[in-house]
Amino acid sequence: MNEILEDKEFRCGIVALVGPPNAGKSTLLNSYVGQKISIVTPKPQTTRNRINGILHRNDCQIVFLDTPGIHKSNETLNRFLVETAWQALHGADLILLLLDGSRYVDKLFLLEKEISPLLDPLTNQRENLIIAINKIDKIRDKNKFLPIIDELQRYFPQVDIFLISALTGEMTFELLEEIKNRLPIGPPLFPEDQISSVPLRFMAAEIIREKLFLRLKKELPYSVAVEIEHWEEDREKNLTRIHATIYVAKKNHKQIVIGHKGAKLKEVGTEAREELEYLLGTKVYLQLWVKVKDSWNEDERFIANLYTKEF
Ligand SMILES: Nc1nc2c(ncn2[C@@H]2O[C@H](COP(=O)(O)OP(=O)(O)OP(=O)(O)O)[C@@H](O)[C@H]2O)c(=O)[nH]1
Numbered sequence: 001m002n003e004i005l006e007d008k009e010f011r012c013g014i015v016a017l018v019g020p021p022n023a024g025k026s027t028l029l030n031s032y033v034g035q036k037i038s039i040v041t042p043k044p045q046t047t048r049n050r051i052n053g054i055l056h057r058n059d060c061q062i063v064f065l066d067t068p069g070i071h072k073s074n075e076t077l078n079r080f081l082v083e084t085a086w087q088a089l090h091g092a093d094l095i096l097l098l099l100d101g102s103r104y105v106d107k108l109f110l111l112e113k114e115i116s117p118l119l120d121p122l123t124n125q126r127e128n129l130i131i132a133i134n135k136i137d138k139i140r141d142k143n144k145f146l147p148i149i150d151e152l153q154r155y156f157p158q159v160d161i162f163l164i165s166a167l168t169g170e171m172t173f174e175l176l177e178e179i180k181n182r183l184p185i186g187p188p189l190f191p192e193d194q195i196s197s198v199p200l201r202f203m204a205a206e207i208i209r210e211k212l213f214l215r216l217k218k219e220l221p222y223s224v225a226v227e228i229e230h231w232e233e234d235r236e237k238n239l240t241r242i243h244a245t246i247y248v249a250k251k252n253h254k255q256i257v258i259g260h261k262g263a264k265l266k267e268v269g270t271e272a273r274e275e276l277e278y279l280l281g282t283k284v285y286l287q288l289w290v291k292v293k294d295s296w297n298e299d300e301r302f303i304a305n306l307y308t309k310e311f
């Protein structure tokens with residue numbers, strides 16, 4: 001590790017990643033931290049709470065706060081997710097608005113629609129805002145992003161706009177330099193070896209949820225929640241025993257999650273176990289149960305209990 005710069009030059013701060021669902025916020029956080037902290041799927045509304053990932057350099061420490069995608073919805077769970085995202089702006093030094101640029105190429109009307117819930121709150125935060133148009137790797141002709149930039153400049157005059165790809169890393173270093181330069185000078189908030197304050201237990205539940213998200217179709221992914229019931233580390237055997245409950249919101253969803261002769265649950269379990277073994281560095285014995293918790297996604301107390309945890 002390089003020597004840490006003198007106090008007067010070291011920068012440290014919190015950067016909230018906000019944007020519509022599926023923009024690539026979690027992907028960017030993982031890429032800056034250099035390890036998977038937050039789960040990623042091709043489906044919108046994957047992230048359900050604020051998840052921090054810490055980037056350490058010899059000249060700065062940047063705490064990235066991943067948030068759920070902001071969108072308009074009347075459903076209890078979704079309203080809760082959006083509220084969680086907005087709360088992240090409170091202690092943040094900087095806000096990075098991330099957009100999936102490829103969605104708006106030749107479809108500028110979509111930008112207006114998707115950005116509308118963000119406009120008012122972010123207009124007040126203009127001095128602390130940077131915009132990154134993501135997924136530029138998907139469009140060969142980069143001129144196609146110009147109308148999007150124009151439109152964003154209309155909404156947010158004088159705000160810096162970057163064109164990036166969180167997936168390939170294109171321009172993410174340049175964006176990081178800008179972020180760093182705009183953070184306050186100050187000592188690190190976290191020890192050098194800590195890359196997140198999210199507990200392993202919660203990460204484990206998220207990994208299981210990611211595998212479910214990837215395997216389930218239509219509205220089913222939004223019907224599942226995962227809770228770790230039991231966690232036991234057996235040092236002698238280098239083994240972690242994890243029991244998790246998968247909640248589904250409707251009775252008929254249970255069988256779909258379990259699959260024919262338990263096949264789907266088995267696949268989810270195998271995939272999750274492999275990733276958990278990598279994360280924990282031990283063998284993992286993973287047991288999954290599926291429980292029906294009627295309309296849990298309408299139950300504010302249940303949702304708050306699972307997803308408002310402060311790390
Ligand atoms: N081609 C391409 N795909 C990307 C890029 N960034 C993210 N993705 C993909 O976009 C999808 C959504 O990425 P996420 O990181 O989960 O997006 P998110 O903004 O966290 O989404 P929510 O948590 O649902 O709000 C995944 O399939 C990613 O692999 C990129 O730069 N290029």
Ligand SMILES: [Mg+2]
Binds near residue numbers: 026039040047
């Ligand atoms: Mg996410």
